[in-house]
Amino acid sequence: MKGKKYEGLLYITPWLIGLVVFTAFPFFASLFFSFTDYNLMSSPNFVGIDNYKTMFQTELFWKSFGITMSYVFITVPMKLAFALFIAYILNFKLKAVNFFRTAYYMPSILGGSVAVAVLWRFLFADTGLVNMILALFGVDSISWLGNPDYAIFTISLLRVWQFGSPMVIFLAALKNVPESLYEAARIDGASKVKTFIRVTLPMITPVLFFNFIMQLVQAFQEFNGPYIITGGGPLNSTYLFPLYIYDNAFRYFRMGYSSALSWFLFVVIMVFTLLAFKSEKHWVHYTEVE
Amino acid sequence: MAEVVLKSVEKQYPNGFKAVHGIDLEIKDGEFMVFVGPSGCAKSTTLRMVAGLEDITGGEIWIGDKCVNEVQPKDRGIAMVFQNYALYPHMTAYNNMAFGLQMSKTPKNIIDQRVREAAKHLEIEDLLDRKPKEMSGGQRQRVALGRALVRKPDVFLFDEPLSNLDAKLRVSMRVRIQELHEMLKAEGVPATMIYVTHDQVEAMTMGDRITVLNAGRIMQVDTPMNLYRKPENLFVAGFIGAPSMNLVDGEIVEMGGKVFVSIPGGVLPLPEEKAEKVRSHVGKKIKFGLRPEDIIANEVHEGGEGFVTGSVRVVEQMGNEEFIYFNAAGTQFIARVNPEQVKNIRKGEDYRFWFNLAKCHMFDLETEENLTL
Numbered sequence: 222m223k224g225k226k227y228e229g230l231l232y233i234t235p236w237l238i239g240l241v242v243f244t245a246f247p248f249f250a251s252l253f254f255s256f257t258d259y260n261l262m263s264s265p266n267f268v269g270i271d272n273y274k275t276m277f278q279t280e281l282f283w284k285s286f287g288i289t290m291s292y293v294f295i296t297v298p299m300k301l302a303f304a305l306f307i308a309y310i311l312n313f314k315l316k317a318v319n320f321f322r323t324a325y326y327m328p329s330i331l332g333g334s335v336a337v338a339v340l341w342r343f344l345f346a347d348t349g350l351v352n353m354i355l356a357l358f359g360v361d362s363i364s365w366l367g368n369p370d371y372a373i374f375t376i377s378l379l380r381v382w383q384f385g386s387p388m389v390i391f392l393a394a395l396k397n398v399p400e401s402l403y404e405a406a407r408i409d410g411a412s413k414v415k416t417f418i419r420v421t422l423p424m425i426t427p428v429l430f431f432n433f434i435m436q437l438v439q440a441f442q443e444f445n446g447p448y449i450i451t452g453g454g455p456l457n458s459t460y461l462f463p464l465y466i467y468d469n470a471f472r473y474f475r476m477g478y479s480s481a482l483s484w485f486l487f488v489v490i491m492v493f494t495l496l497a498f499k500s501e502k503h504w505v506h507y508t509e510v511e
Numbered sequence: 512m513a514e515v516v517l518k519s520v521e522k523q524y525p526n527g528f529k530a531v532h533g534i535d536l537e538i539k540d541g542e543f544m545v546f547v548g549p550s551g552c553a554k555s556t557t558l559r560m561v562a563g564l565e566d567i568t569g570g571e572i573w574i575g576d577k578c579v580n581e582v583q584p585k586d587r588g589i590a591m592v593f594q595n596y597a598l599y600p601h602m603t604a605y606n607n608m609a610f611g612l613q614m615s616k617t618p619k620n621i622i623d624q625r626v627r628e629a630a631k632h633l634e635i636e637d638l639l640d641r642k643p644k645e646m647s648g649g650q651r652q653r654v655a656l657g658r659a660l661v662r663k664p665d666v667f668l669f670d671e672p673l674s675n676l677d678a679k680l681r682v683s684m685r686v687r688i689q690e691l692h693e694m695l696k697a698e699g700v701p702a703t704m705i706y707v708t709h710d711q712v713e714a715m716t717m718g719d720r721i722t723v724l725n726a727g728r729i730m731q732v733d734t735p736m737n738l739y740r741k742p743e744n745l746f747v748a749g750f751i752g753a754p755s756m757n758l759v760d761g762e763i764v765e766m767g768g769k770v771f772v773s774i775p776g777g778v779l780p781l782p783e784e785k786a787e788k789v790r791s792h793v794g795k796k797i798k799f800g801l802r803p804e805d806i807i808a809n810e811v812h813e814g815g816e817g818f819v820t821g822s823v824r825v826v827e828q829m830g831n832e833e834f835i836y837f838n839a840a841g842t843q844f845i846a847r848v849n850p851e852q853v854k855n856i857r858k859g860e861d862y863r864f865w866f867n868l869a870k871c872h873m874f875d876l877e878t879e880e881n882l883t884l
């Protein structure tokens with residue numbers, strides 16, 4: 222019995238080591254560093270809450286935080302709506318539905334990669350494919366990445382385009398809505414739109430909630446896209462908070478300050494997640510499906 | 512108020528399977544019609560075509576004076592109660608009932624009035640604020656019934672509404688549905704009801720008439736009593752009644768001008784009335800059928816001919832009656848007897864069983880039609 226116990230532990234050791242070395246240790250280390258002036262070169266000195274004070278007095282901090290908030294509030298709803306819309310369509314009994322499912326999932330696999338971010342840069346360049354297509358319709362070329370007003374939107378779009386994984390989850394949820402409810406709704410005389418709003422949507426709220434939290438957390442941490450495509454520009458208009466953290470850590474080597482920033486972001490994500498959980502009982506319907 | 516008429520209705524599913532092969536049926540205004548038949552015989556399919564949930568691939572369905580082939584379910588004047596209740600899980604009982612009326616933009620006060628009225632009839636006033644998961648199966652089905660009721664439909668459609676309930680609840684719900692039917696009639700707004708079940712007792716007790724279906728075809732449409740006493744064919748004879756009719760191979764023979772039926776365990780003289788019906792089949796093989804209650808065990812009958820000797824295999828005591836399973840010439844029969852009259856039948860012994868041949872049925876082997884009607 223006792224031997225068995227240790228054997229079990231042995232099996233999870235790789236994971237355990239990963240957790241300690243790459244998650245738990247940096248987690249607590251960063252908390253510690255956030256109260257120091259650590260700069261990679263010299264040993265850290267304790268500076269109290271100076272880093273946090275500085276943070277709130279820095280203009281760029283507020284700007285970056287504001288950009289992140291608007292990025293999150295553009296991206297998450299758009300992505301969820303898009304994922305749900307495509308899932309809804311794929312849920313019809315179409316021919317070749319498997320092909321479409323795969324096709325729509327592809328961007329999610331590719332999307333995280335640096336190569337696609339590079340591709341995105343070319344697509345939305347001033348002389349890129351998007352503008353070329355628009356030109357066919359007589360639309361003047363748009364400075365997708367050069368105009369501070371559009372750049373954040375273009376960056377958002379990259380995320381939205383990776384709607385595959387929430388879509389697959391939505392699709393599974395849609396499939397779980399019993400057919401007889403739709404039949405009851407037909408007899409009750411509900412239109413397609415009404416049925417979607419009054420029956421389908423409430424039925425999938427648990428999954429909507431799950432997807433919302435996942436996307437929210439991911440969006441707050443977005444880094445790759447803006448880093449590669451715009452580098453935070455133009456005029457810092459896509460300078461998302463993780464970029465600000467990165468620059469402080471690896472360009473200015475202000476590890477202490479950057480740790481404090483990370484902890485700020487952590488708390489923000491925490492607060493939003495908690496708010497979401499608080500709101501849950503008002504709109505999420507957990508139902509047994511017969 | 513509407514009669515429902517099916518004219519040569521056919522259904523072929525998209526996968527090519529033909530589930531319904533031309534059904535002709537007239538259901539009268541205000542009638543309680545039961546569809547019964549074995550699993551897969553297309554009871555649900557037929558009902559769902561009346562509801563408009565399935566397309567009709569041939570023939571016509573009329574509700575009232577309208578051909579409804581192309582009419583949406585909501586405009587057919589029907590309401591449906593499903594086996595799994597199909598209540599909207601996220602809505603309260605009240606909203607479940609109100610939903611349809613909300614969709615048709617009925618004024619709020621009228622909705623409220625109708626919902627409360629229905630809730631009162633069904634004794635679910637206390638449940639109106641509850642969601643389906645906070646209710647028992649019987650309560651859910653009453654809400655589902657309420658949802659149908661508030662629509663004030665001309666035709667109620669039920670697809671095995673009670674089969675998810677336990678036996679006791681099933682009886683009380685059965686009575687409730689019958690009362691509902693009576694109540695609507697008494698109020699001067701009789702509703703036609705079509706009720707699908709595979710439960711014999713439900714079929715026999717509820718239906719004004721019963722449609723017996725098999726493999727997408729109508730076998731017989733008649734009152735419960737007629738189905739029981741005068742089954743038109745072998746299928747109905749075997750399907751209706753529990754325990755079911757004894758059906759054994761037999762042959763019609765003529766000896767000295769008298770007609771007999773030869774079955775395992777004996778050659779029995781047919782009464783004149785039956786003999787007339789099967790005289791044309793002399794020398795032919797037939798199916799012989801006799802209900803268990805028309806077999807009389809030993810003691811009550813004195814002498815005479817027309818008995819079979821069988822050895823008793825099992826005696827099932829039901830309290831008010833007994834089922835005696837016996838073997839005659841390798842064929843099993845079942846007799847249903849009154850325990851008051853037949854006291855000391857014991858397992859493993861041989862007895863004489865008299866067959867009340869005035870009640871027997873004989874079926875042509877090819878057409879399977881009842882020759883003795």
Ligand SMILES: Nc1ncnc2c1ncn2[C@@H]1O[C@H](COP(=O)(O)OP(=O)(O)OP(=O)(O)O)[C@@H](O)[C@H]1O
Binds near residue numbers: 530555
């Ligand atoms: N969507 C479908 N596609 C193809 N065949 C179907 C479909 N639905 C039902 N069937 C077939 O049609 C026949 C009739 O089905 P139906 O559901 O009407 O039977 P039922 O009499 O209601 O049976 P049960 O008592 O089991 O509910 C069955 O053989 C069934 O397999």
Ligand SMILES: [Mg+2]
Binds near residue numbers: 554555556670
């Ligand atoms: Mg069925």
